[in-house]
Amino acid sequence: MYYAQVRPQSVLETGCGETSDAHCPAQQLNSSIQLEADISTQNPVEQILGILALIVINKAGGLIYNRTFGDGLNQLNTNDYLVLAGTFHGVHAITTRLNPGHQPQQITAGGIPSRPDPPSGLEVMESENFRLQCFNTLTGTKFLLFTDTLQANVDVAMRKIYDLYADFVTKNPFYQLEMPIRCDTFDRKLNSYIREVNNAR
Secondary structure, eight states, X not given: OEEEEEOOOOHHHHTOTTOOOTTOHHHHHHHHHHHHHHHHHHOTTTSOOSEEEEEEEOTTSOEEEEEEOSSSSOOOOHHHHHHHHHHHHHHHHXXXXXXXXXXXXXXXXXXXXXXXXXOOOEEEEEESSOEEEEEEOTTSOEEEEEEOTTOOOHHXXXXXXXXXXXXXXXXXXXXXXXXXXXXXXXXXXXXXXXXXXXXXX
C-alpha cells in the first residue's frame, strides 16, 4: 500500500524570502491558507464533516460517476473531475509498477501454487484538510472516497458502497459496463447510507 501526504509549501521552501511582493506564489498560497483557516474558525458549524465525495473511475481511466455529499470540499466543475480521474488513474498505474519485482509464491495444502494477489497502487493520500482513499476492484474499477482526516472505518464504508454498486448498478439490466452510472436506485441508496454515516458522528 502506498501512502502519500500533501503539505503546503512554506515561504522559505519557495525561495521568495520575506518579501511583501503580492506576486510571490508563496505569499498568495499562505494568504489563501490563512483565509481558509479564518473561515473555518468563524463558521465551524456550517462545515459538514465525514464522507465528503465519491468518484468512480473505469478501468480505462474515464470518470463514470461523481457525487458530492457536503460542503467540506471546494466545488469542482466537470472538466476538473475528468482531469482528476485521468491523473489519478495514471499515478495509480505508476505506483502499481513500484511493487517489488520478486514475490515468493505461496503453496496451498495440495501442493498447488496459489494465485498471487494483484499488485496494489496508491491507496491512501492524506492532506491537512481531507483524506482520499482508493478501492481498486478486480475488474479495474476504482472507487475514490474523499473524507475528513478524522473519519473512522473508511474501509467499512468503502465496502458498503461497493456492495451498493454491485447490487443496484451491475445487476441493472439496462446498465452497460464501463459507461457512466445513471441509476436512480443507486443514488437513493447511496445518499441514504452516506447521510446515516455522517449523522452518526
